[in-house]
Structure formats: structure tokens, C-alpha cells
Amino acid sequence: MKRVLLSLLLSLTLGMPARAASGVDSLRTEAQAGRAQVRELRERQQALRSELNTLAGRIEQLKAEQKGRLVAGPALEAALRRSQELSGQLTGLAQSLAGAESEAERRNLALHAALSDELARVRAAWDSTSDREARSRLIARMRDLRAERDAVRAALPPSQVPALNPAEASDDPEDLLEQADALRDSEDKVRQRLQALRARITEVREERELDRRMSDFLGEESMFDEQDRHMRLRFDSSTKSIAVDAAQRQPGLFSPRGFLGETPSADSAPPPPESNAGSSPDAPPTQTPGGGKTDNFQPITYRASDNRPQVGAVRAQVLASGNPDDLRSLEQEAKQLESLARELDSRAESLERRAHELR
Numbered sequence: 379m380k381r382v383l384l385s386l387l388l389s390l391t392l393g394m395p396a397r398a399a400s401g402v403d404s405l406r407t408e409a410q411a412g413r414a415q416v417r418e419l420r421e422r423q424q425a426l427r428s429e430l431n432t433l434a435g436r437i438e439q440l441k442a443e444q445k446g447r448l449v450a451g452p453a454l455e456a457a458l459r460r461s462q463e464l465s466g467q468l469t470g471l472a473q474s475l476a477g478a479e480s481e482a483e484r485r486n487l488a489l490h491a492a493l494s495d496e497l498a499r500v501r502a503a504w505d506s507t508s509d510r511e512a513r514s515r516l517i518a519r520m521r522d523l524r525a526e527r528d529a530v531r532a533a534l535p536p537s538q539v540p541a542l543n544p545a546e547a548s549d550d551p552e553d554l555l556e557q558a559d560a561l562r563d564s565e566d567k568v569r570q571r572l573q574a575l576r577a578r579i580t581e582v583r584e585e586r587e588l589d590r591r592m593s594d595f596l597g598e599e600s601m602f603d604e605q606d607r608h609m610r611l612r613f614d615s616s617t618k619s620i621a622v623d624a625a626q627r628q629p630g631l632f633s634p635r636g637f638l639g640e641t642p643s644a645d646s647a648p649p650p651p652e653s654n655a656g657s658s659p660d661a662p663p664t665q666t667p668g669g670g671k672t673d674n675f676q677p678i679t680y681r682a683s684d685n686r687p688q689v690g691a692v693r694a695q696v697l698a699s700g701n702p703d704d705l706r707s708l709e710q711e712a713k714q715l716e717s718l719a720r721e722l723d724s725r726a727e728s729l730e731r732r733a734h735e736l737r
Contacts, residue, residue: 405488486533
């Protein structure tokens with residue numbers, strides 16, 4: 379029994395992404411079909427308008443050739459009849475185009491909602507997994523979904539914020555209530571726009587947080603690259619031993635100093651002074667207490683370098699900072715809409731109170 383339940387749960391878990399993707403694909407196909415229909419109707423409308431304009435010029439020419447005749451010729455009658463047919467076709471086509479545009483807008487809204495849900499699902503999968511390859515694939519998927527959602531949002535008609543019209547002074551309660559109802563309608567539209575704007579602000583904040591986390595993840599990937607390290611080895615021929623000098627690590631390619639081209643600071647540990655640094659090559663050998671002679675020698679210094687870039691923590695924050703002006707402008711617009719909604723509510727309440735007083 380447990381095996382059956384486990385297999386059923388596994389099949390449901392694996393089937394969820396496929397069903398979600400199929401739902402997005404079907405909505406995407408419907409939205410593309412709606413846009414294609416709108417484009418076809420517009421092209422047909424443009425062709426009929428061009429034909430009607432050409433026919434209007436032909437009709438003017440035929441009327442000029444009549445020279446005051448009371449009965450129109452057959453060519454003029456045919457042109458007038460065709461002009462009426464084109465006008466009727468354009469009228470019906472305009473109605474069809476309006477319906478197609480409304481249907482295409484509805485399909486685009488459904489696709490936008492489905493893309494937002496799919497993006498949230500992929501984001502949750504990215505948060506729940508720890509596999510680096512899977513995270514890289516999910517990052518690419520999220521970028522594609524975000525780009526498609528932005529394209530669908532750009533195709534939608536922008537919401538128009540209603541302008542405030544000054545209320546006309548009137549002592550009729552019915553007129554006052556009618557003006558109050560108009561203000562209430564405007565307030566509802568403003569609050570709908572405000573709700574959509576707040577949802578967009580939440581999306582921007584979540585996207586920036588996700589970008590910051592993805593940048594941190596990509597920065598951790600760079601930590602596996604080779605680092606920039608230097609070592610100094612000193613070989614003493616008298617004692618036949620190797621000593622490691624303490625040397626300050628040179629700034630790497632991504633460090634602030636390495637990027638600005640500065641040299642290491644003066645507090646770095648210099649190499650230890652050599653014992654015979656002041657002696658000349660021709661100086662006689664020194665005498666040891668036992669009577670032996672020792673030759674002057676220069677300590678041999680070996681340097682091993684390993685160039686590997688550093689990844690600073692500040693770099694990930696800079697890459698994930700985004701465009702602060704975009705979020706600031708959205709928040710400023712939200713404040714303006716809130717102020718506008720409060721003003722509309724206040725004016726509507728004032729008109730309703732005045733109408734009740736006059737009754």
C-alpha cells in the first residue's frame with residue numbers, strides 16, 4: 379500500500395510541471411491566434427480604405443466630366459454603387475475588429491496571469507533545490523518567462539487615469555447625486571489602477587530580491603575558480619634548508635586595488651635583509667673560528683604564483699541593484715493615486731451630504 383501511495387505521489391509531482399507548461403502553451407497559442415486575427419482584420423480594413431479613397435477620386439473625376447448633366451452615366455452609377463458597398467463593408471469590419479481586439483486583450487490578460495503563475499512556480503522550485511545544474515537551468519527558464527511576460531504586458535493597452543472634472547454648482551439634489559456617482563466611478567477606477575500598480579511594485583521588489591540571490595549564487599560559482607596567491611621561498615645554501623617568507627597577497631583582478639591599478643601598501647612585509655648584502659663580489663672570504671673559509675653567497679629566492687580571480691561580496695550587490703529610479707517612480711505614482719482616491723472620496727461625500735440636506 380505504501381509503495382502504491384509513493385508511486386502515485388511521485389507521478390503527481392512529476393506531472394505538475396508538464397501540466398503547467400501545457401496550460402501556458404495553450405494560452406500562448408490562443409493569444410497568438412487572437413493577435414493574428416486582429417492583424418488580419420486591420421490589414422483588410424486598410425485595403426478597403428485605400429480602395430475607397432481611390433474610388434472617391436474616380437467619382438470626383440466622373441462628376442466633373444458630366445458638365446451639368448442631370449442623368450448620371452453608367453460609369454458614375456457603378457462607382458457610386460461600389461462606394462456604398464465599401465462603406466458598408468468598412469462599417470461591419472470595424473465592429474468585427476472591435477470584438478477581435480477585445481478578445482485578444484482578454485487572451486493576453488489570461489496569458490499574463492498564467493506566465494506570472496508559472497514564474498512563481500519556477501521560482502519556488504529554484505528555492506527548494508540545491509543542485510547547481512538544476513538551479514542554472516531554472517535561472518534560464520525564469521529569464522525567458524520574465525521576458526515573455528514583459529512583452530505581453532507591453533501589448534496590453536495602458537490604463538488611463540481619469541482626470542478630475544470640476545463639479546458644477548447646482549442646488550438640484552438629483553444633479554448632486556449624479557455628480558457624486560460619477561466621482562465614485564472615477565474613484566473605483568483609480569483604486570483598480572492603484573491595486574494593479576501595487577502588484578507591479580511587489581513584482582519588482584521580488585524580482586530584485588531574486589536577482590540579488592541569483593547574483594550571489596553566480597558569485598559562489600566563481601569561488602571555484604583559481605585564486606590569486608603568491609609565495610616566496612628562500613633557499614639557504616649554508617644550512618640546505620628552505621624557508622617561506624610572509625608576503626602580503628597581491629590584489630586580484632576583481633579586488634578594489636587590482637581594479638584601480640594600485641600597488642600594495644607600504645605595510646606589507648618586506649623580504650628579510652640578507653646577511654652579506656653589503657659585501658662586494660670581490661671581497662675575500664671570511665675566516666671562521668675553526669680556521670676554515672666560507673664563500674660569500676646570495677640567497678636564492680623562488681616565487682610561485684597562482685592567478686585566480688577574487689569575487690568580492692560588494693560586486694554581487696552592485697550587479698543586483700537594478701534601476702532604482704524605476705521602483706521610485708512606481709512608488710511615487712502609487713502615492714499620487716492614493717491622494718487622488720482620497721480627494722475623490724472626499725468630494726463625493728461632500729456632494730452626497732449636500733444633496734441629503736437639500737431634500
